[in-house]
Amino acid sequence: MSASLPAGQHTVRRHNRALVLHTVAADEPVSRARIATRTGLTRGTVSSLVEELLAAGLVAELAAARGGTGRPANPLELNRSGPGGLGVEIGVDAVGACVVDLTGAVRARRVATSDHRTHGPAVGLEAAAALAADVVAEAGLPVTGVGLAVPGVVAGNVLERAPNLPLWRDVDIVARAAAVLGPVVGDVPVTVGNEADLAALAEQRAGGAGDDFLYVSGGIGVGAGIVLGGRLFGGSGGRAGELGHVVVDPAGPPCTCGGQGCLERAVGVEELCRAAGVDDLDALAAAADRGEPATDAALRAAGHALGVALAGAVNLLDLPTVVLGGGYPRLGAVLRGAVADELARRVVWRSPVAVRMSALGGEAALRGAAMAVVRAVLDG
Missing domain, CATH: 1.10.10.10 (Winged helix-like DNA-binding domain superfamily/Winged helix DNA-binding domain)
Structure with missing residues (x-):
């Protein structure tokens, strides 16, 4: 109009x-x-x-x-018994589904391991649909829409590229998801968003981050959601936030994006596990809690690299707060402190940048996907 x-x-x-x-x-x-x-x-x-x-x-x-x-x-x-939102997240090595009611309260949630690095979209979508059927049945609410979170560059309804999912390229992910989820939820709208963007919106709703912050999603990949003036900043085409592919070491190792020395090769969870000599995030978090020297050293090095990248973003966008999300909240004070020290050293103004751990942790993107549906209902 x-x-x-x-x-x-x-x-x-x-x-x-x-x-x-x-x-x-x-x-x-x-x-x-x-x-x-x-x-x-x-x-x-x-x-x-x-x-x-x-x-x-x-x-x-x-x-x-x-x-x-x-x-x-x-x-x-x-109405706590009124229409609910279904959130679905397809990650690199996991899928999740949850239903929230109109207040945003989670009524049912499931997460399962599902590795998608060597598979096309069908495998992830089928795994997600199975979880979706479970949570919809458990929640017992009429689902009015589906929000889908994916780890890649999203423009409109298309997942253009997901560097850690090489077979997911230029996929009309909304059409594919609607076809697979239709038997579960019927003919309801499906929307898609980058997982870090949706996590940032969920974090904002949870409170504490304010209306201007940079949310960092730490997993196998590293993404960011930028909130300015209370609104998600997506850039000219909705693709902003690919923090993991900011170069922090031009002579560093090759990255799945085709570049070299990208941030996620220094601070991705799998890279941290290798540096600490542990198998997975659970073991890494336990080693961090014990203060294992190798883990502390790995987290300090990661905090330095992450702080270098974040200082550039903070200086460019004048952001007062950084929120560390995804798997990072499980890794404790050493990582947070190293990031804060690097920001204090590199940000050009005197006011300190607040570095917070996410209130929602690894659930943020899934919650954000479901809440996107509820926001659409509330907006009429």
């Missing part, structure tokens, strides 16, 4: 309906009178819109409080 044309009646009503729904979400339990005050809408308009939301199963009426004077009001809250 052209910005020069006035909004039609339907558009205005849809906007006001979303305004009321967001107010319920922010203030629940909340009365109709309070909604009118907060939104500036008339009480008659609010009552009419609330009736629509009740009929759609998006809000629920609570019992009126007793003991006051006058007619007691029935407060409103989001």
